[in-house]
Amino acid sequence: MLFRRLVWCALLVAVAVGSLQWAVQRWQAVPIILAAEAFEVQKATVPAAHAHTPEDATHAHHHEVDWTPADGVERSAWTWIANLLNAFALALLVFVAMGAWAWQRGLSAGTWQLAAAVAAIGWLSLHLWPSLGLPAEVPGTEAADLRLRQLWWLVAAGSALSACALVAFGRKPWRWPAAAAWLALPFVIGAPQLIGDPLGAFSGEAHQRLQQLGHDFVLATHVSASLFWLSMGVVAGPVFKRWLAPLLDRSAGTAAQSTGSLA
Secondary structure, eight states, X not given: XXXXXXXXXXXXXXXXXXXXXXXXXXXXXHHHHHHHHHHHHHHHHSSOOSOOOHHHHHHHHHHHHOOOOOTTHXXXXXXXXXXXXXXXXXXXXXXXXXXXXXXXXXXXXXXHHHHHHHHHHHHIIIIIHHHHHSOOOOTTOOOSOHHXXXXXXXXHHHHHHHHHHHHHXXXXXXXXXXXXXXXXXXXXXXXXXXXXXXXXXXXXXXXXXXXXXXXXXXHHHHHHHHXXXXXXXXXXXXXXXXXXHXXXXXXXXXXXXXXXXXX
C-alpha cells in the first residue's frame, strides 16, 4: 500500500515539476543550445581532409544509423518526457528522505520545512556542488575524458549527500568537521580538466560567440536547477502531508503496538 502510494505521489509531483522545468528550459536553455549547435555543425565539417581508414568508415556508418529526434515538436516532446522521468526519479528520492526523517524524528518541524530542507539538500548535492568543478558546457566545447568527468561528478554528489546526511541524522559533535571533510573531498581530488582552450577549434567571431554562449548557458542551468528544486519543495510538501504522512503515522503506530505487545 505504502509503496504504491509512493509511486503515484512521485508521478504527480513529476508531472508538475517536470513540466515546469521543461518550460523553463524552452525559455532559457534551448535557444542557447540551438545557437551553439550551429557552430558545432561548422566545426564538424572542418577536419575532413585526413585520410579515411576502414575504422573511420565503420564509425561514420554507425553515426548514419544512430537515431536522434527531429528538430521541432518531436525533439521538444522527448525533452518533456526526459524531464518527467528525471523529476519522477528525484521525487522518489525526496519522498524517501522525508519519510526516513519523519520515521526517525517525527514531523514536529512540519512538512513544509522538511520538504524545503530536503529540496535544498538535493539542489546542493546534485547541482551546485558538482557544477563548481564541472560547469555546464554548450555543444561544441571540448572537455576532459567523459568517464573521468562522470566519476568525479559521482564523487562530488556522493560527498555532498554524505555530508548532509551526517549533519541531519548524526548526533555527535564531530559530525560537523566530518561533514566539512566530505564536502572538501572532491575538490581535494580535483575535477578533470582539459589542457588547453576548450574552444580551441574555433577562432575569431565564432570563438567569442561560443564563449558568451557558454557563460549564458551556465547561468541558464543554474536558474533551471534552482527553479526545479524550489518547485520540488513547494509541490512535494503538501503531497507528502496529504497522502504519505498519514500512512507513515499508521505504520509507526502499528510498529509501536507490536513492540509493546512483545515486551
